[in-house]
Amino acid sequence: MTTKHDKIELSAQLRTVMGSKVRQIRDSGFIPAVLYGKDQEPIALQVPNKDFNKTFKMAGESTLVYISVDGQTYPTIIHDIARHPASDAIIHADFYKVNLSQKIKTMIPVAFIGESQAVKDGGIFIRNVNELEVEALPQDLPHEINFDMSTLVAFGDQILLKDAKVDNKVEVLGNADEIVATVQEPISEEALAASLETPSETIDDVKIVEKEKDADAVLDETEVPATAPEPKKE
DSSP states (O other), X not given: OEEETTEEEEEOEEOOOOGGGGHHHHHTTEEEEEEEETTEEXXXXXXXXXXXXXXXXXXXXXXXXXXXXXXXXXXXXXXXXXXXXXXXXXXXXXXXXXXXXXXXXEEEEEEEESOOHHHXXXXXXXXXXXXXXXXXXXXXXXXXXXXXXXGOOSTTOEEEGGGOBOOTTOEEOSOTTOEEEEEEOOOOHHHHHHHHHSOOOOGGGOOOOOOOOOTTOSSOTTOOOSOOOEEOOO
């Protein structure tokens, strides 16, 4: 796995082991994966565990990754990963092949940089979003969308969607005046006590549905997920 001038490259191997037998691959230090995309037949892959984790740390699920396999290179983004329910280790990865000349829509994580004077004064920082949808060419997708917290000077100040720090090649989708974050005035002891006295929902008011996944059967290794980054419609 190498990087050249911000170009992220990852070597993979073709995989013949499928289904529950992929445990053998994981035990050998590889992560089973699948590469797919528009007009691209799914390709079952395996990638070195160590190399993939380094790549995922740099690229996340938005930065372009060039997959080299069997003498051919594919521009992709890491569309999805599956983790072991106990260890949280990555046990499967999806690579979505993209068209470098076609814009796509995808979700990008949100990050807050700088310091807020309102927070320093005891205010409560409230973030309303963890990620935002953007549209851009695959090679222009940012790793994250930054917002400057230093603009939050007084209680009640807000950060809006239009305050996103992005390149002009990237369009952040949504209402420009959507509130991304704000700082609330510290709650008084009286208000806190009153909120704690408010009856909470009973178990009959909440319906919990828990889904468990077998770590060795996360998904059919060559099955293409129902959702994928949405290409821009011409």
